[in-house]
Amino acid sequence: MFEQQLFNGLTLGLIYALIAVGYTMVYGVIELINFAHGEVYMLGAFLCITFIQALGVPLFPAMVLAMACCAGIGVLIDQIAYKPLRKAPRLAALITAIGVSIFLQNIAMIIWGSRPVPFTRSAVPAAFSETAFTLGSVNVSGLQVFIYALTIAMMIGLTLIINKTRIGTAMRALAQNATAAALMGINVNRVISFTFALGSGLGAVAGILVGMYYNTLSATMGYNAGVKAFAAAVLGGIGSVPGAMLGGVVLGVAETLGAGYVSSQYRDGLGYAVMIAVILLRPSGLLGKSVGQKA
């Protein structure tokens, strides 16, 4: 039972992690909690099933397409809603982010309706719903294996982009000192757009995976996932990418174990309790930098 919960928690946690990196990266470069990020995740899921159903695109190309669309949507959100507020007080941008979130949720309801819809079952490979392997008493489904592989591969890819490429180094430079970054000739707005594209693309994948995993999509699905992933990012230390990954996994596992051992009604509450406990003991989060370090 414990092992089974652990694997289920890991599935959920890796998905949270994929969303949480989007929050933490954007926070890193422009110090904004992008509350519309959860809606991008939701749009990723809906766009994917729309490509499958309306255009007959197979699952994997549809995922790539949805990811690309969401990357573009993320950049557009920044350009239209946040960029004009770059020099405004942080609160103005934060309220705008909440506004964008509500706007996108309602757009989704107009297009896809306000009732939950199932994921296109026929497009999902049969192997995903079968048990891929059994480990003692634990059954791990094909979809779970796919989720582990894809999320971990994406996080490795993201880590490489951030640490090994020129634009990734520019992202880190911008997060550490925006004025100095500009003085190096870094086009700050281009790096910010790149950050939104990257985070939104990953968020879209998370939305699709959740859609498949729970076999249900709704226009409001981004709210809960968004708040959870934000909690995961804070838990790991906002601004820290490895922190967001770890925070996601910790939150996912804590929630699933809580639901399994205490009561499934307390599942969300237990997840947040873990976050609050961590923040009380380590205000900068698990892997967050302590405040004094910003030289």
Added chain:
Amino acid sequence: MLSLTGVNTYYGSIHALKGVTLTVNQGEIVTLIGANGAGKTTTLMSISGVTVPRQGTVEFLGEDITKLSTEKIVARGITQVPEGRMIFPRLTVRENLLMGAYLRNDKDNVKADEEHVYELFPKLLERSKQHGGTLSGGEQQMLAIGRALMARPKVLLLDEPSLGLAPIVVENIFEIIQRINRDGVTILLVEQNAQMALQVAHRGYVLETGQVTLEGPAKDLLEDPKVRSAYLGLD
């Protein structure tokens, strides 16, 4: 080479530069001295396009660059070593240097320039894999200068390179500045350490509350009674 004509810059409603006019000729070291809040940093930021002047023009190599973005100004050959050094604390020394070469695509030359920086500042080679934030103040200043050189600037703007450094380190930094100048880089140097600045510079400007009040060859300024009493602590 670089000239400012009647530059007025504001921070909100604060009038920081009130018609600053100055010229830097090719191959010179020109220093801008003055008290805290006189507008020295604002002058450099107005050149770099970080704070855009409301009136007046900044010309570089005969072209108006007043309204260009910082990125374009750097691309044209004006690089700044900002006050307080502003190195990236959680990038390695090497990554800091490579950020200086952000706009360049000539990989082989960038590599050669990196070697050149290590030759100027051997300490940086020793510490190339360390985070910038772990360096001492003097080493951070070296890193900031090295990083700026990685852009292959035609004009280097230096803001208070002596700030917070031990006298022996300051001497070393100023020797390097002169060497960089001999290698063909034109320098505009902002300093509170007027003594040191006027010793290495060819010409100087004195800035007071956003206006140039005095200018001339550095040697003359060193002898000027007003400069001596106000900025050199001599009478």
